Amino acid sequence: MPHMPIIDTHLHLIDQSVLSYPWLSGTEALNRNFLYEKYAVQAHRVGITHALHMEVDVAPTDIQAETDYIVGLAKRGDSIIAGAISACRPEEHGFRVFLERQQINPLVKGFRRVLHVMPDNLSEDPLFRENIQKLGGTGLTFDLCVLPRQIDKAIALVDLAPDVQFILDHCGVPDIKAGALDEWRGKISDIAKRPNVTAKISGVVAYADAETWRVETLAPYVNHVIESFGWDRLVWGSDWPVCTLGGGLATWVAATHALLSGCSQDEKTKLFSGNARRIWNLN
Template identity: 30%
Template sequence: MSDAQILVDAHHHVWNLDVRPQPWLDEPGHEPLRRNFSSHALRSAATRPIAGRRLTSTVVVQCITSVPETRDLLALADSDPLVGAVVGWADLASPAIGDVLDDLRTGSAGRYLRAVRHIVQGESDPHWLGRPDVERGLRAVGERGLGYDLLIRSHQFPQAIRLAERLPGLPLVLDHAGKPPIARQDLADWERGVRRLAAHPQVRCKVSGLVTEADHEKWTVDDIRPVWEVLLAAFGPDRLMFGSDWPVCVLAGGWNRWAATVEELLAGCSAAETEAVLAGTASTFYRLDPTRSKEGTPCC
């Protein structure tokens, strides 16, 4: 399969509620998500191509603060060729963080651990990412050649920026573009934070999770476009990567509607820029093997 056919979904989730509960789904409005979602369900959902590309590889991302969940995700990657990388979780503040990461990376499944993430958006401490114990843990992540997914909201940009300043060698990717408050149509503070963070060359950004920050029922591509234009100007296409945030995106239209929106946003981009956003940036950051997914055959 040529590079022009590759499409990477750099951010999705799976869960089996019979095996591992997801307490966050108890929040009001999450009723459509209170069922099991597997990688096979993703195959069924992701039927629309983007710029002629059909889904060929994905990055599955942790949902809960659980090492056992991370082991489940690694086993999935080891068994399902669609899943090319795992963003897992480990307690960054633990003195044993290095040992935990080393243990997760053992065995055939361990090679798919390419980054870790913590639910920083849920931390009340405005300096959580700068705590000495957390910074020690993040240094352990970087020393093992792993990246770090930043899950923050607009008011948490200052601590993310300080992290990028203190650890310039740690590869960072901003999940969901820092969750811009699209529904409120008040992007000024978010834009300032994005531009300051993007000034650090080790930072990438996922074009994902935007529709659930907009009005779930009424959003249009025109609501998303101002965010896209800021991201494109701040990061450039070579540091942006497409992600669906499936199945969370089901709350606001689903995988195929988001795919159609991304295709429309990319309309003014060159072939090389489109390649970067839809495949190249994610493949490089997460060190994906382009030959692995179904022996190079699109999944759907």
Template identity: 40%
Template sequence: MPTGLIDTHQHLILRDRFGYAWADAVPALAEGSFTPEDFDLAVAGFPVAGALYMEAGVDDPDYRAETRHIARWVRAGRYLGQIASCRPEEPGLSNWLDECASLGVAGFRRILHVMPDDLAQTEAFRIGLREIGRRGYTFDLCVRADQHDIAADLLRACPDQQFVLDHCGNPDIAADGFDAWSRSLSALAAFPHLAVKMSGISANARADQHTLEHLSSYLDRVFELFGADRVVWGSDWPVCNLGMGVSRWISVSLDYLSGLGAAEREAVAEANALRIYRLR
């Protein structure tokens, strides 16, 4: 088994500081905060060796303040780095990238599945992505399975940008959407500058599907298409509470990784994250 997992997708919900309109409408996340100490309690006894903070979809007025706040924890060693929120389509992107150089930022994300599809198809958005890539940052793609064609267009338009596809490309497991997801994921995997994140899929599944037996066909397809050298792992805490919860997800992940060779396990658990996100 790997000596430890690097969590490339850990959120916080800090309601005393920021607004989270999306979470306020989700019963499992609607009340209270979800802090680093809460995460530590949830994963006690599991081999989580380090974490990369993932922006948590705070309300628009707060997204830069969130990054500045998390930077304190990066400097203190709580996080290996952070994936910050950005608006590639906006004129002020360069100034934001300049500031982020001192905030422990390893990459950026703009959550596309909650935005109109045509946003990512604008030239302004793509110009912004190319600037992010020129500065050596990754960009996490958070899209639904039915938006994979939009992701493919971005991959073609930004060949020098390292992308990471969140949550295995968000298969609609509850609706047994394997076939359509598998076909479109195959097209995405053909782009060598795309990695994929083993995270978040239990939130798309029914309670009776929260087993390795059921999820393994989706994970098998991810590894078949991308290979172990293009897969990173993430908890998606606390959003994973919509699914099987973080402790169960870690257990399922470790059980699945135990079926890989030693070098593949270490790559997925740690080495790929360090390389793709350029973490120290």
């Protein structure tokens, strides 16, 4: 089998000795450190050659500190960190100045404002929308982390910013454990009609029953995303350490390879690395 290098577009690192994560107090399974050294050992074993760090919803006062922390890790000679997706607050008036500051940092490849745990109408705020539109022409992406019921609102945001490249996280966060497929399927088909949206096949094992899921459990969801977006608008992500809730990094990588068993080498390369290289201008 040809070597298949993987770019992980969704890595979370947690270091509570440096940064504050208020939400972790309510998530016992993840309320501990998940450091780069532990991830790197596992990543090398499964063929991950590059990783984008995804913001971890740190305390607002730690947003810049989180980016600085990742910059420090990326400067290590053997680091596989190739970029950072920074947290942001588009609903605030200081976003313009914040954006200008981040554009100076070549490691920052995009932004995310967690939406799936926020009021559904946050993305409808006029200032939020105005600030997202400012990303047009910058080459910086915006990750959409939304629940299925919020996809309609995500579509409205996408339509208002056609020059912005959006990334839909985690296949749109389907409730795989409950077998919820029909409503999610229709909304995925709808958002996939927007050419400025790329889907991220990432960490869906965390949404399945940790004890009973099999590759066949995930297949209807992953296959529908692939069919809806096409091979040129897909990227792969681990969602480590959240994926440990459904088996871990190696398990998710193995499941992805199984899900793609009937696909061509060219298709697999686009998903695992090619599209990410193009979208985020990675070497």
